[in-house]
Amino acid sequence: MSAAGSSVAGVTDPSPSTAAAPMPAKQRVVLWIAVLASFVAFLDGTVVNVALPAISDELGGGLTTQQWVVDAYLITLGALILVAGSVSDAYGRVLVMRIGLVGFGIASVAIAAAPTAEFLIVARAVQGAAGAFLVPSSLALITSTFRGAAQGRAIGIWTAGTTGAMIAGPLIGGLFVDLLSWRLVFLINVVPIAVTLWLLARAHLRDERRTDAAIDWLGAVLCTLGLGGIVFALIEQPRLGWGSPIIWGTFAGGSILFALFLLRQRTVTSPILPLELFRVRNFWTGNVATAFIYGALALNGLVVVVYLQQGAGLPATLAGLASLPVTLLLILLSTRVGALSGRWGPRLFMTLGPIVMGVGALLLLTVSTAFSYWWQVLPSMIVMGLGLALTVSPLTSTILGAIESERSGIASAVNNAVARVAGLIAVALLAVIVGGSLDLEGFHRAAIVTGVLMFAGGLVSLAGIRNPPKVDEPPPTT
Template structure:
């Protein structure tokens, strides 16, 4: 980071570490799922809820957190989020039953929602243009690496200690981030004065209802009154949430979507991150339950992606700043689709080196081409004063994508994550990546910062 000023280097460090916590915890759990279900019981349903309880609150409250960040200050919100995340992590680590674990995971997600939009908003507050693109490239390299190295760290803890220690990995980065945060002095930005708490509740409860129905319907069926009530009720609350956003001072300003790159970039995000979440889940679980690998070996499987992301993301971010993001955002997902299809080589006679490694290398190249330009195109199209909520919307879209695809896992794999189910998930993953690339090519243009019109009073 030699070309950044001291303030910019400090901001990037804080942003990376704060986001590292939430991204790491979102993926570190993947390789721990078989061990969790063995000790606490519940099978694939417990595994789904261990992931989705975190994603429900993270997805639903990240919008509210972005608004709160703009209203009360990014540093304060980030500090509160870090402390709350640490407490919730300890609660997960000592959970005696699946219910306690699920509730604690939901609390983790709520705390994590305070961190990601605040961290990216710090970058957009002090950097614009090509410098911002390079900074987001650095942020992307390390935070995406956190997502990808999570399974490796989780596997080591599961095999050598216990799955419970997986959730204590965050203690060190939380402590370091709190220290750095105390040294950060930023110029004050104009703050909003209203936060729409009711919209936050509508979004959270609505998403919870829909996801509950998707996870439980394979066991109870769509004819179950409980499934119907939660599905229809959740969908209705989400509709009310969207209608409420037409009011003054909305939680999710619909005017943001009048900015071309923001709208199309978020649509691409929906498909790309759904594919990434599905791919990460099935690889982490199948390599243990289907291929018979240890948790550490399953975590090591994705290490090539981590290495490629660290090596390439900042360079791609710099190139995208000069050439524009469209080509990268279109080509990257198509390369990842090819990588996903290579996983069809996995057979009953499992061989990592010939059946999985080639796919990991191709996926790593495609992911490196995609993530930094995608983030930069979306946030670079929105003015700085709205960067908190813009970052929150984009992160909410990516989390909702993962939330829904994991909730639909039983339907995608046919009820069991055996070899046939793994191959079914692979086809769906490749299709989602392909759609994401096509959407980017159609919609993305070289970004020009645009002022987002405020909703009219009345």
């Protein structure tokens, strides 16, 4: 879950009159399509961590395989989500959604049938590329179909659907791993994909295309290969060492390609990463905070669910449900926090929220060989959930509110990509962070790093975020 792409941050409470208004049949179909398409991507993001120990047990590779299963998806997702808007404009949202759904489905089947870890990792990269086009195109369908209060209601329903994936994913994934096979976890997507494609065929939606839309394919390739080279070096370095030409060569090559990507974004006519957005104080500060916070969340989410299975001996179902309090608190409190942030300003919440999450991460240091979920893990999950609820909505509204509304789409895509890439790097560094093995000592190391990253996110927000002037106050003159 990313800041701008959060399934909670965009919730708006419809008025009673709006909620009671009947929705035309065509709008209902469009809404179902948008919810199901996003549900697929969110569901996959929540089930994969639960299946990692079983995957590495069967296909081998240990921690390195687990890192690659996560990061192969995030590399293509993080790089291509930036270009998704341009592709949708050029070829049409409906066509792009169909391609994304079919690609995601084929990749899911390939993962389920993977004979080797290498085959599975490549299929995960394809799945990430397809997933990059699902969430943006689904939200674009909603914003182009609904207007005014109906749009707020539709986004609220979309939020409920995608949040349902966050809750159901770990439970379904854990049950499949424990009772059937980890391979079937990746086939869960096939049913909602088939239903969505059927609804798209029945809806007869008119696709709108912009003939003047420019797609920076070269930028997308440079970004993907650059991130891939850097991540390959970080993941494989503990095994091969920095003295290996493969490691320093791919790291140097990836760094050069990513630098060329950034240079191209300064000169290309239609950049996929408009660097001028980062001249806006709240936007760049919010994205730096996003990098710290969501890097920490990715690290914590992977470490907790894997250690609870491999270290504490919990079955996959219980390990998947361990972080459920975080999701429930996020759902229960985010709307209220969003309202308070609008009244008092986001700076306080963006400072306190990550610091509270940092405290929650450090509570995991109480985990010992005499393991107890209720006394050692649950308190951390509750504190983490409170901190996340304080953070997500103010962070999202601050970043999007810093940019003019007509560019909110690209602002959201950039923030989503920052969150994904931060998680990508954090997972790539996992072996270095835990000392090569996710035992109890490694688990404690990861908890400390998670806490430090969270504290850094809070301090960045404290130093950099500025509360916008209230509507009844004149803007500052300096």
